[in-house]
Amino acid sequence: MIEIDQVSKWYGSTQVLAECSTRVAKGEVVVICGPSGSGKSTLIKLVNGLESFQSGRITVDGVFVDAPETDLPKLRSRVGMVFQNFELFPHLSVRDNLTLAQIKVLGRSKKEARERGLSLLERVGLQAYAKQYPSQLSGGQQQRVAIARALCMDPICMLFDEPTSALDPEMVNEVLDVMIELAREGMTMMCVTHEMGFAREVADRVIFIDQGVIVEDCHRDDFFGDVAARSERAQQFLSSILSH
């Protein structure tokens, strides 16, 4: 579904990703972790072309992300993305947040879009909030709306960039629950997260990235189970996040 092949990226003269390769099969859930500034967000934003890269190749469902002939907006409409800061549109009600792209991008009728929006709101447990504005919702609720907004587009895969790290601790689980359910239903997912409980529960593979290099890319059981076989950096990282 997603193939990343020898991808390197520079910001000016500083290299932020070095020859990264990995692939995510259909229905697979991959968790990406690593220290701050290691390039996790950058890597995930390459997949839907929000950031450009200088060498290598990325395909999503067979489409080359950086090919000039690729219709990027069209590709993006098929790839859902959830951001750390939710990024709901504050001037639109929850309902209009959910319907905007359905109407403008997919060409759905207003009625169709609203029905789809409502059914996804219901799924994330927020059907009562359709008429509210994002600022009236808690962080956890906003993030669930953001997930519903992405799902409205019937994406072939979902990208998450630290979806719970801006949340108060008591709201983390309500968002993770939605993500876990999604993973169990077979959604293809790439998640940047430090929630190792989530990784243990639903991830097929865990990628550990440090200073722009993919250091570990292995099955969940190997990552958590066979700690001694992991690189020193990964071990340090794991012990630092698991200790608090």
Next chain:
Amino acid sequence: MNLDVITDHLDYFLVGAYPHGPLGGAALTLILSVLSALVSGVLGFILGIALAVTRGFAQTSLLLVLSFFRAIPVIMLIFWTYFMLPIVFGINVPGIATVVIALSLIGGAYLAHSVYAGIRSLRQGQWQAAAALGLRPWQVLRYVILPQALPIMTPSFINQWVALIKDTSLAYVIGVGELSFVATQVSNREMVYPTEIFLFVALLYYAICSTLEFFANRVARRYQQAT
């Protein structure tokens, strides 16, 4: 106070020599203001968006041109367009058009910066989230960025337009008979009561500016609700 000088020349203050001669006075000031406000608004919008979506060389060149128009005094630009264009291009620009062009270019340059600043005040994440949903760049602007940036820009637009209304008085240098021009004429002709005359003229400017402010605020509110 002697208000006869006002009432005697009221028509002249309000519409100039019209209908026997060209339109002038407050009516001409109003027309100059509305036209310049519209053109400068459109220019400011387009150039501000251009600033926001360009990078590197294109953006730098645009910034240079804008800072040029912000730096030159209105009166000089009016002179230039009025006296230089016929010489350089062999075309005669009517006085009224000259004033509108000059005020629009300068107002547009200022407004472009307000629009740019309004757009930039939004988080990068809003652009990314909108793009990630598959919206095309112009749709991102139209449906996500501008509706949020516009309320932020409204005060700058009103300030700029009020300044522009007052600058229409500079049209006198090329003999366009707007409000201050006819007021000076009357004052010179009568040679008495300049206080009354200019007090009245100040009131007229005040009325025009507050009317503009009132409607601009209303339109901004309507736009906010509609989106």
